[in-house]
Amino acid sequence: MTILSTMWLMPLFTFIYVNGILPIEATHHVYRNLQSLSSDDSFKQPYRTAYHFQPPKNWINDPNGPLSYKGLYHLFYQYNPKGAVWGNIVWAHSVSTDLVNWTPLDPAIFPSQPSDINGCWSGSATILHGNKPAILYTGIDPMNHQVQNIAYPKNLSDPFLREWIKSPKNPLMEPTSENKINASSFRDPTSGWLGKDGNWRIIIGSKRNTRGIAILYKSKDFINWIKSKHPLHSAKGTGMWECPDFFPVLKIGRFGVDTSLNSDDVRHVLKVSLDDKKHDYYLIGTYNDEKDKFVPDKGFEEENIEQILRYDYGKYYASKTFFDDGKNRRILLGWVNESSSVADDIKKGWSGIHTIPRTIWLHKSGKQLIQWPVVEVEKLRVNPVKWPTKILKGGELFPINGVTAAQADVEISFEVNNIREAEVLDKWTDPQILCSQKGTSVKSGLGPFGLLVFASKGLQEFTSVFFRIFIYQQKNLVLFCSDQSRSSLNKDNDMTTYGTFIDVDILHEKLSLRSLIDHSVVESFGGEGKACITSRVYPTLAINDKALIYAFNNGTTNVKITRLSAWSMKKAQLNGNL
Numbered sequence: 001m002t003i004l005s006t007m008w009l010m011p012l013f014t015f016i017y018v019n020g021i022l023p024i025e026a027t028h029h030v031y032r033n034l035q036s037l038s039s040d041d042s043f044k045q046p047y048r049t050a051y052h053f054q055p056p057k058n059w060i061n062d063p064n065g066p067l068s069y070k071g072l073y074h075l076f077y078q079y080n081p082k083g084a085v086w087g088n089i090v091w092a093h094s095v096s097t098d099l100v101n102w103t104p105l106d107p108a109i110f111p112s113q114p115s116d117i118n119g120c121w122s123g124s125a126t127i128l129h130g131n132k133p134a135i136l137y138t139g140i141d142p143m144n145h146q147v148q149n150i151a152y153p154k155n156l157s158d159p160f161l162r163e164w165i166k167s168p169k170n171p172l173m174e175p176t177s178e179n180k181i182n183a184s185s186f187r188d189p190t191s192g193w194l195g196k197d198g199n200w201r202i203i204i205g206s207k208r209n210t211r212g213i214a215i216l217y218k219s220k221d222f223i224n225w226i227k228s229k230h231p232l233h234s235a236k237g238t239g240m241w242e243c244p245d246f247f248p249v250l251k252i253g254r255f256g257v258d259t260s261l262n263s264d265d266v267r268h269v270l271k272v273s274l275d276d277k278k279h280d281y282y283l284i285g286t287y288n289d290e291k292d293k294f295v296p297d298k299g300f301e302e303e304n305i306e307q308i309l310r311y312d313y314g315k316y317y318a319s320k321t322f323f324d325d326g327k328n329r330r331i332l333l334g335w336v337n338e339s340s341s342v343a344d345d346i347k348k349g350w351s352g353i354h355t356i357p358r359t360i361w362l363h364k365s366g367k368q369l370i371q372w373p374v375v376e377v378e379k380l381r382v383n384p385v386k387w388p389t390k391i392l393k394g395g396e397l398f399p400i401n402g403v404t405a406a407q408a409d410v411e412i413s414f415e416v417n418n419i420r421e422a423e424v425l426d427k428w429t430d431p432q433i434l435c436s437q438k439g440t441s442v443k444s445g446l447g448p449f450g451l452l453v454f455a456s457k458g459l460q461e462f463t464s465v466f467f468r469i470f471i472y473q474q475k476n477l478v479l480f481c482s483d484q485s486r487s488s489l490n491k492d493n494d495m496t497t498y499g500t501f502i503d504v505d506i507l508h509e510k511l512s513l514r515s516l517i518d519h520s521v522v523e524s525f526g527g528e529g530k531a532c533i534t535s536r537v538y539p540t541l542a543i544n545d546k547a548l549i550y551a552f553n554n555g556t557t558n559v560k561i562t563r564l565s566a567w568s569m570k571k572a573q574l575n576g577n578l
């Protein structure tokens, strides 16, 4: 209580006086007097994850500079070493051999020179010629300007890359009166890629007025950078572009390719984290490396923002990919923030997790990406439960017994017939609104059907992940929802319902759902990875061994479960978690 009443709460986009000198702009809520508060260790921890990445305590946000080097995966992340709210940000560092079990190392990058003395913000790694990693990151300088710095490993023989040295030439890129870059909107450099001219390129997120911009820089040596006259891409009305990511995907097949590859065999993806929307959006298109322009098939200008593709339609932000050359795949990592109150975060002593790393590739239609949890996470599966084909009648609810329901991996597939029973949708409606208006209680011809997770015995609490099928303009339209509105008796949490349409041809394809359930997170993949929804929930009754999972159908027409496979999940080794 005392904590709440003395809380110094700053809204978004305000200026905070640091060191009493100049304003710094923060895009996070800033609770200055809570940034170094230790937590109450006696507080029970039913919400800590068993296999989703998190450190033992404190605040985390963006994944930074993921890379693979000498057989180890390196993950850096934005971290407050002193408390459970944003502040004191350093690059924490963990390593892994499998992207599932993580060992913590000392922070790799922390404020130490003028060009980053007020903060070491997000950035990316690039593997330079001769297998030499380099990290570009945003530093906050003594004038609170956002500038770009470089750091190198001190000892390339050390596979753990424990120590990083900053270049005396930092900052390498900075806002000046000539380049007219806004000093508080210039951050998050990408990994570099090589053009056919042998020069490196990177982009940096920015904006001019409300136009979001991917500023392009080129360099021969990765040290001396020249800003290009034209950005790689920009779009009016989209606001600040944070954490841009730009990479090629093969037109055919699931393999990933090196970030520098450009040929007739690939398309390019530009992802931006829209600061105004707090979601990660991506465009698929063509990269013309002579003009250094990205031309999306469908851009922000042509579509309304609700129709631009997202990596995840739930809680998910500041993601980044890297090419895993050992396994020829592109891996996507993302941050999932809490839905609990700041007071609860301080009580539990931590805030923020990462999703399970996802392999991503282009769907054969060329119209969207597919995402699927890395295969290594399947090593945690134990005690499989399988069902024979089962008819789920309207109104029926079957418990999925035999798995640890608070720590599980569930895959279920449905077959629907009687398409004519589907509800007719007269006009296009925002899918998230459709999901929240109808929830699981409004019955329709086909749906809702899916999973109830984190369900308490009397269903006082449950989170539902489900489908509804509509007929829209004579075609089937599949809605995919994650409804948190009844997830907890604690109403201090954000219980927003999430949803999206999903491009599955139910006449010819099964409708599948996979949910990775982990104490306070439900990470769901619909249509074999065509759409993802990640949600955070904090049940008060359905915790640990009190949680249940059900398959349910609350529509009026039967659906057939053609596959159900569920597993209890073992604990991963997460940064020294007990």
Ligand SMILES: *[C@@H]1O[C@H](CO)[C@@H](O)[C@H](O)[C@H]1NC(C)=O
Residues within 6 Å of the ligand: 155, 156, 157, 158, 159
């Ligand atoms: C560099 O790392 C290797 C491998 O860990 C180690 O044997 C060597 O002593 C290190 N060199 C220095 C100068 O620290």
Ligand SMILES: *[C@@H]1O[C@H](CO)[C@@H](O)[C@H](O)[C@H]1NC(C)=O
Residues within 6 Å of the ligand: 025, 182, 183, 184, 185, 208, 209
């Ligand atoms: C620079 O960015 C800040 C932060 O978004 C904004 O408040 C300010 O108006 C911008 N300045 C200009 C000249 O666009």
Ligand SMILES: *[C@@H]1O[C@H](CO)[C@@H](O)[C@H](O)[C@H]1NC(C)=O
Residues within 6 Å of the ligand: 278, 316, 317, 337, 338, 339, 340, 494
């Ligand atoms: C984090 O969560 C809150 C509340 O659930 C939400 O309003 C906010 O936009 C989120 N921030 C980001 C960066 O995702």
Ligand SMILES: *[C@@H]1O[C@H](CO)[C@@H](O)[C@H](O)[C@H]1NC(C)=O
Residues within 6 Å of the ligand: 440, 441, 442, 443, 452, 552, 554
């Ligand atoms: C199913 O629908 C009924 C009536 O509409 C409702 O009372 C019940 O809560 C629904 N079940 C679930 C799991 O939402």
